[in-house]
Amino acid sequence: MKKTLAAALALGLMTGAAAAQDVVKVGIAAEPYPPFASQDASGAWVGWEVEMIGAICTAAGLTCEVTPVAWDGIIPALTAGQIDAIMASMSITEERMQTIDFSDKYYNTPTVVVGAKGVEMDATPEGLAGKIIGVQVSTVHQAYAEKYFAGTAAEIKTYQTQDEANQDLIAGRIDATQADSIALDAFLATAEGTACCEVKGAVADDPAILGLGVGVGLRKGEEELKAAFNKGIAGVLADGTYDKVTAGYFASSIYGN
Numbered sequence: 001m002k003k004t005l006a007a008a009l010a011l012g013l014m015t016g017a018a019a020a021q022d023v024v025k026v027g028i029a030a031e032p033y034p035p036f037a038s039q040d041a042s043g044a045w046v047g048w049e050v051e052m053i054g055a056i057c058t059a060a061g062l063t064c065e066v067t068p069v070a071w072d073g074i075i076p077a078l079t080a081g082q083i084d085a086i087m088a089s090m091s092i093t094e095e096r097m098q099t100i101d102f103s104d105k106y107y108n109t110p111t112v113v114v115g116a117k118g119v120e121m122d123a124t125p126e127g128l129a130g131k132i133i134g135v136q137v138s139t140v141h142q143a144y145a146e147k148y149f150a151g152t153a154a155e156i157k158t159y160q161t162q163d164e165a166n167q168d169l170i171a172g173r174i175d176a177t178q179a180d181s182i183a184l185d186a187f188l189a190t191a192e193g194t195a196c197c198e199v200k201g202a203v204a205d206d207p208a209i210l211g212l213g214v215g216v217g218l219r220k221g222e223e224e225l226k227a228a229f230n231k232g233i234a235g236v237l238a239d240g241t242y243d244k245v246t247a248g249y250f251a252s253s254i255y256g257n
Contacts, residue, residue, distance in 0.1 A: 023065050024225070026053050027083035027217075030068040031161040035186045035249050036089050048249040052106065053087050055241045056216075060232030072138045072160070075100060078217060084225065085218055089180065091140045091211030101220050103229040105213030108256025110202045111141065114169070114184050115176035123178075123201035125152045131175035132157055134165035141178045144209045162187075170196050178203065182254060213256060 028045065032038035036049040045066055057064035069077045074090075077083050078100060092102045113123035113133075121127045129152040135141040137158040145156050157174055159165040165177045166187045177184070181202070187193040203210075216229045236242040237255070246253060 022063070024057070024062050024085060025067045025083040026057070026064050027067050027069045027074050027077060027086045027088060028053075029071040029074060029088040031071055032163060033089060033161075033183060036183065048245065049087060049089060051245045051248075052236070052242075055236045055245055056087075056106070056229065056232035058232075059235030059239070059241070060228040062228055062232070071136075075217070078219060081219075084222075085216050085229065087216055089183075089214050090217050092213055092215045093140060093211040094208055095143075096211075096217070099220075101218045101222065101226060102215035103218065103226055104233050105215050105256070106233050107254045108213030109254050110181045111144070111178065111210055112181045112184055112202050113176050113178050113200045114188065114197050115200045116169070116172070116196060117198050119175065121176060121200050123203045125149055127200070128153055128176060130154050132173075134159055134168055134174040134177040136160070136162045136165060136179065139179075140210050141180075144203065144206065145178055147206075147209060148203070166193070176200065182250065 028037050028049065035047055037045060037047040040046050045068070050066060053064060053066060067083050069083060071088065074083075074086055074088060075096070078086055090096070092105060096102075113121075113128070115121050115131075121131060125148055128149050131153055132155045133145055133149055133153050134157045135145050137160060142156070142158055145153075150156050157168075159168070162177075162179050162183055165174065165179075168174045169177050170192050184199070188197060188199070218226050218229070242255070243253065
């Protein structure tokens with residue numbers, strides 16, 4: 001399946017409806033976020049979320065084109081009409097819903113804190129007191145850390161990508177990082193991640209900040225496109241495609257409750 005998808009991506013990831021239909025430009029973050037989206041050695045975009053874009057668009061009857069956009073400019077790119085949808089592990093939050101709309105969720109996983117092995121800490125303000133915490137900029141994790149940890153932490157340090165935060169954690173320049181559990185599982189599975197670090201715990205839930213799962217970001221008023229994406233999400237869940245794609249990356253479902 002991955003080889004087939006990579007070939008499709010080389011041609012622009014055209015999937016689904018007839019050629020006469022308008023192409024839906026689906027924005028993904030230009031920065032790597034494995035295992036959801038990253039470039040392989042040939043430069044093709046691969047990962048769970050990239051495969052899911054193809055599957056959902058096919059089920060929705062849409063012709064979609066993956067369009068990389070810098071993460072911190074991806075919502076402006078949507079509202080300006082440079083892309084038509086966002087599928088970049090974007091959490092459905094009240095703050096974002098003031099600017100854009102969302103489809104139904106297509107995954108929902110916990111948020112965790114990872115820190116150096118042998119260093120006592122947990123995912124609470126008290127447990128992270130005096131620690132330097134790294135988070136990716138313009139994410140729910142930055143907002144959460146600034147609300148709950150800034151009062152006790154030595155510093156909340158922001159990064160353009162999660163990989164940069166991970167590398168600083170390996171190097172000892174920060175004490176901990178907060179991110180989605182699946183993304184950090186991928187980091188901990190690497191040789192460097194396994195050697196240096198471990199999960200310190202899941203943060204206390206705050207749906208107002210962490211959101212209600214991950215959905216497709218859409219412009220306000222795009223009800224027909226929203227309905228199409230919701231149809232596609234329901235379709236891949238019902239026909240087993242969701243589980244088939246997920247099994248290639250994860251040991252269990254990431255759809256959540």
